[in-house]
Amino acid sequence: MAAAESTHTAAGGALSLPWPSEGQAVVDINGLGRMGTYGEMKPLPIGSVAKVMTTYLVLRDHPLKAGDKGPSIPVDQKAQDDYTNGVKEKESVVEVKAGQQVSELEALQAVMLPSANNVARLLARWDASTEEAFIKKMNDTAKELGMTNTTYTDASGLMESTVSTAEDQVKLAKRAMADPVFRAIAKSPSYTSTTTSGGGTIDTARTQNNFNKLVPLNGVVGIKTGSTTKAGGNLLFAAETTVGDSKQLVIGAVFGQHRAPIIDTATAASKSLILAADKALRSETVVKKGDVVGHVDDGLGGTVPVVATKDLSVPVWSGASVGISLTDGGRTLPHTAKALPGRGGLTSGPRPGSTPNNLAHMRR
Numbered sequence: 001m002a003a004a005e006s007t008h009t010a011a012g013g014a015l016s017l018p019w020p021s022e023g024q025a026v027v028d029i030n031g032l033g034r035m036g037t038y039g040e041m042k043p044l045p046i047g048s049v050a051k052v053m054t055t056y057l058v059l060r061d062h063p064l065k066a067g068d069k070g071p072s073i074p075v076d077q078k079a080q081d082d083y084t085n086g087v088k089e090k091e092s093v094v095e096v097k098a099g100q101q102v103s104e105l106e107a108l109q110a111v112m113l114p115s116a117n118n119v120a121r122l123l124a125r126w127d128a129s130t131e132e133a134f135i136k137k138m139n140d141t142a143k144e145l146g147m148t149n150t151t152y153t154d155a156s157g158l159m160e161s162t163v164s165t166a167e168d169q170v171k172l173a174k175r176a177m178a179d180p181v182f183r184a185i186a187k188s189p190s191y192t193s194t195t196t197s198g199g200g201t202i203d204t205a206r207t208q209n210n211f212n213k214l215v216p217l218n219g220v221v222g223i224k225t226g227s228t229t230k231a232g233g234n235l236l237f238a239a240e241t242t243v244g245d246s247k248q249l250v251i252g253a254v255f256g257q258h259r260a261p262i263i264d265t266a267t268a269a270s271k272s273l274i275l276a277a278d279k280a281l282r283s284e285t286v287v288k289k290g291d292v293v294g295h296v297d298d299g300l301g302g303t304v305p306v307v308a309t310k311d312l313s314v315p316v317w318s319g320a321s322v323g324i325s326l327t328d329g330g331r332t333l334p335h336t337a338k339a340l341p342g343r344g345g346l347t348s349g350p351r352p353g354s355t356p357n358n359l360a361h362m363r364r
Helices: 047-061 077-088 104-112 117-128 131-144 166-176 180-186 262-280
Strands: 005-009 024-029 033-038 072-074 101-103 190-192 207-209 220-228 232-243 246-257 282-287 292-297 303-308 312-316 321-327 345-349 359-363
Touching: 024 166, 024 262, 047 104, 047 117, 047 131, 047 166, 047 180, 047 220, 047 232, 072 104, 072 117, 077 117, 101 104, 104 117, 104 180, 104 190, 117 131, 166 220, 166 232, 166 246, 180 220, 220 262, 232 262, 246 262, 282 321, 312 321
Parallel strands: none
Antiparallel strands: 005 321, 024 033, 024 246, 072 101, 190 207, 220 232, 232 246, 282 312, 292 303, 303 359, 321 345, 345 359
16 A cells, blocks of 8 residues: 655644743643744753652652552651751651651652652652662653753752753653553642641641642643742643544643742743643644545556545644654555445644554545
8 A cells, every 4th residue: 555645734824822931931732742832941940840750750660550559658767857857948848757657649649749858858768779879760761751951960859950941841741641640640639648747837737739729720630830949930731621522631831930929920821821722722624535545556557546434633723734644554455345444544643653643544
């Protein structure tokens, strides 16, 4: 079967998004492609966004099934001391005491929602024996994922030498959000702590809230805030939206926001981009029923046209390019056949050779 490849460009000019006035930003539609970027992608401190890698690695090496809490992790004296010192230094921490046991799930919730630095370091020691060994795993994994502008120097992100870019963190976010347990944690508004005393401060409260105030509004399902004086306000975000018959995942980041209050500034900029992306996404027909989409070698020196038996519609945005490829559906088309579904297929994606996300049946 002769493969036909072409590119469909969606109607409309180049898409304009409401980018922030400083820092850097990215909006990506998972599986479809990049919607746009803003700013120079140079490494900058990312604060607690670093905990996305910490959580991703723990779940990768100690996977959980939906509904499972996982093994119990003993709280060591270092985690308690980190809590005590963290309160003094106004860090994000959650109250723990040496000798307590905390489930893997709850520890990950503490890291992702109230951004507990002390628990992030506890998980690093639990996973790799030492924090240094875990940090090496973080950097090795960043290299494997093509995060070329990322350097991790701690598991919590508190150190300003932990740097990355919006583009690199979106690469990680795509991989992390593929894990249903990570995704469930990231989209949780809160969790109930078993280690805290139930006091009146944020770090001692039984109900620990998600610092990402966009969850669960406007389809937002994560992912992680991060802020320090040098880093400014940062948010790695994800939101679900329905386009035609498909559900799409918007993944993006807004980093380096220094207008006070910095985390509110990053949050507001992220919300504007999420709403704009949702509005821009639409379904567009790229192949109509009856279109000739390729040809099959008839074995006699000639060819027979392959015709689409139904419309192929794909999610697009203004000016987006979609690659369309004709495949044999894993089998060779016969020289003679009735119009049968499943003989071959049209696949579409952001460009030729990309991951397919739609299918139209062929006939010949």
